[in-house]
Amino acid sequence: NAGVTQTPKFQVLKTGQSMTLQCAQDMNHNSMYWYRQDPGMGLRLIYYSASEGTTDKGEVPNGYNVSRLNKREFSLRLESAAPSQTSVYFCASKGTLGNQPQHFGDGTRLSIL
Amino acid sequence: SQQGEEDPQALSIQEGENATMNCSYKTSINNLQWYRQNSGRGLVHLILIRSNEREKHSGRLRVTLDTSKKSSSLLITASRAADTASYFCATDLIQGAQKLVFGQGTRLTINP
Numbered sequence: 134n135a136g137v138t139q140t141p142k143f144q145v146l147k148t149g150q151s152m153t154l155q156c157a158q159d160m161n162h163n164s165m166y167w168y169r170q171d172p173g174m175g176l177r178l179i180y181y182s183a184s185e186g187t188t189d190k191g192e193v194p195n196g197y198n199v200s201r202l203n204k205r206e207f208s209l210r211l212e213s214a215a216p217s218q219t220s221v222y223f224c225a226s227k228g229t230l231g232n233q234p235q236h237f238g239d240g241t242r243l244s245i246l
Numbered sequence: 247s248q249q250g251e252e253d254p255q256a257l258s259i260q261e262g263e264n265a266t267m268n269c270s271y272k273t274s275i276n277n278l279q280w281y282r283q284n285s286g287r288g289l290v291h292l293i294l295i296r297s298n299e300r301e302k303h304s305g306r307l308r309v310t311l312d313t314s315k316k317s318s319s320l321l322i323t324a325s326r327a328a329d330t331a332s333y334f335c336a337t338d339l340i341q342g343a344q345k346l347v348f349g350q351g352t353r354l355t356i357n358p
Contacts, residue, residue, distance in 0.1 A: 164344055175334060176348040223288055232277050232296055235346060237288035
């Protein structure tokens with residue numbers, strides 16, 4: 134049972150390059166989330182999707198776009214990477230009912246040179 | 247700014263001792279959740295306590311919630327080396343549209 138799968142696990146980019154981080158969940162969850170984690174700052178929400186076909190901005194959306202491709206998949210795109218986007222990115226999913234936890238992938242470690 | 251603030255930022259204890267971590271938050275919540283993160287891994291859910299609950303247990307974990315003080319604590323009893331990890335509280339806000347707001351975490355080290 135895979136849970137939440139993120140690809141790639143590691144990536145190094147040059148400033149200005151673009152890339153897409155992939156996330157897929159096999160738990161039939163409606164809600165999906167993208168976070169970034171920086172040292173000493175906990176997790177900050179970038180974008181989320183409450184259900185298939187909807188996306189909304191989180192706390193730190195600038196420089197990112199997302200696509201909820203279907204119920205399983207939620208991708209995060211950096212159109213023009215900047216060094217400030219060096220971080221660890223986590224995807225999470227959650228079922229519809231209230232008072233349920235989120236389930237996290239193992240993260241993508243992204244370095245922008 | 248972060249909704250949750252955790253205290254202490256780092257904690258180092260001997261194996262077998264109890265570890266207590268605290269979390270404070272600012273606005274009304276549906277529930278408060280605790281997660282563990284091992285080095286280089288994603289977050290793993292530990293326990294969820296609803297706003298109308300005051301205490302909850304799961305194995306060696308005990309969580310309390312005081313909504314009047316807007317605070318929660320996580321107690322790990324009889325600690326083990328495998329408990330070494332970072333622990334995060336996260337609040338599910340009433341106005342939060344099922345989003346979680348995470349604290350900055352407590353880094354727990356269990357010394358053998």
